[in-house]
Amino acid sequence: MIGAESAANAKWMVEGQWIEYAKEFGAMCFYVEHRFYGKSHPTQDLSTKNLIYLSSQQALADLAYFIDNVNIGYKFSNDTKWIVFGGSYGGSLAAWMRAKYPHLVYGAVSSSGPLLAEIDFQKYFVVVANALKDYSQKCVDTIAEANKELHILLHHIVGQQQIEKKFKLCDPIDPGHTKKTDISNLYETLADNFASIVQYNKDNRQSSKTANITIETVCDILVDEKIGRPIDRFAYISNMLLNATKEKCLDYRYSKMIRELRNVTWASEQAEGGRQWMYQTCTEFGFFQTSTAQPNLFSDTFPVDFFIQQCIDIFGPRYDINLLKSGVTRTNILYGALNLQVTNVVFVHGSVDPWHVLGMVNSSNPQAPAIYINGTAHCADMYPSSENDMPQLKEARIQIKGLIKQWLKNSCDIYTSSCDTYTPHV
Structure with missing residues (x-):
């Protein structure tokens, strides 16, 4: 093995x-x-x-x-x-x-x-959307509506406070400190909730804390109007996953994510594989799961540039799109x-x-x-x-x-x- x-x-x-x-x-x-x-x-x-x-x-x-x-x-x-x-x-x-x-x-x-090594893995979220749609069109429609509501709420202070409360954010959305990369990271984190559920749907991983949360589970919640508006159901899914993984709040700060991935010690939380796999994606494979092909469903906030910026911010200015292009080309030629x-x-x-x-x-x-x-x-x-x-x-x-x-x-x-x-x- x-x-x-x-x-x-x-x-x-x-x-x-x-x-x-x-x-x-x-x-x-x-x-x-x-x-x-x-x-x-x-x-x-x-x-x-x-x-x-x-x-x-x-x-x-x-x-x-x-x-x-x-x-x-x-x-x-x-x-x-x-x-x-x-x-x-x-x-x-x-x-x-x-x-x-x-x-x-x-x-x-x-x-x-x-x-196939590919930098902009657009089709990833296409498959995710199709898997949810195969179970329920209304499920997918609710995600789209929820993201529209999220977008509207993000543009005024009262709405930002509502988001903080609904999604149990670790840090408030502060117009003076919250950056565009933070918002992209928030959207990507919420989209990844559905990606992980679809990717591992009913796979018999007995040790997984979320193994019993399936496509059916989340879609049944998303179409249940008794829970509230689409954004309330959206938040319900996020909070359910936080509880399953024993996380107290949703961490969306881009700077905190980068700081953790910059830690080079073997004692760090990311040392089991997070920093290492990021390095391999930034140098060999790409595999960046972007929202580009599904902007109306998962937003247009995390295109490939968002991930390339992470490579640069974590490993240095040399690790840009040009280095990755040559690395991906090399990988595909090698194998x-x-x-x-x-x-x-x-x-x-x-x-x-x-x-x-x-x-x-x-x-x-x-x-x-x-x-x-x-x-x-x-x-x-x-x-x-x-x-x-x-x-x-x-x-x-x-x-x-x-x-x-x-x-x-x-x-x-x-x-x-x-x-x-x-x-x-x-």
Whole structure:
């Protein structure tokens, strides 16, 4: 299992679908934490000069050295087959690992992995809006109305005081101190409430504090006129999530966010992954989830410039749009983006997950098929199964197991397509 942009959780060594596959095939399991995340501290601190050693390329090289050393340490025979698993960014790394180190990795299950690096990820919120709309058009209409009311209230003092009270803001909206970036940050934070609910909808994350809050939950609240005006229902959702995560108030100050992300010590709250992932998005991937394509729904206040400014404010003036453009171009050239040429990889995506837009959802290569699961969310195939899982999710897991079985059964030439293949129903 390939760790991604967070600490390695020991629960993955005892539960999750990859453990079920391991039991099926009698496999030994290893879980490798990504350099700079969790407790993997390769440098004295997280200063920008040290973060130059943080990249997907370095992470892949770490995995290669790990596998090579384990092969030696355990005296594994030459025909030992390594299968790598990963979800989200870890899913990208799994596919890239098979492509870059085919002599070490025999197969890869890439779950919800974005393969195309893109600076302005406009379609993210398009998928979010469509997922909400599929459940209820009125749900989406209410969000649009609520944002209109929010916009009106922001323009006079009494309205600003109402917003402060309704949304439990940590700081009042002060015309003398509140900046444009603060308002953008407020809009983005409120939009992210819906994004996170859609992205992880019914994914069986048992440890999540918000796992029981689904698309149905929020849409049923948004269409309930007994709660109040659209903005009251909007605030109800925000406060419900604050309570679930045990947050006392909604922090929207841009300067506070930047100050926390500038902290270079390993003891900081952001050191588990926030500052590090921001660095990778500012240098390798972009992935900025902007409101540009949905201005009437989530406002037009957080375009790509808002995120580029964060890169500059956190890491310095060098980290501007030009540096990011070159970084994204480099990433797509290195790995092939959506033209990745590889065998013994299965790409798994859910239709509700906004990240599927940047992933492989169709494939004409029988040795690297794509499984696109209608109605499921981010990395849903990886989590422990449930009797409530959709039939198509259950079927996807069976198909993935069939592919792994075929990889282990065949002795394919990694540079040709001369072996028999198992073709799933995709």
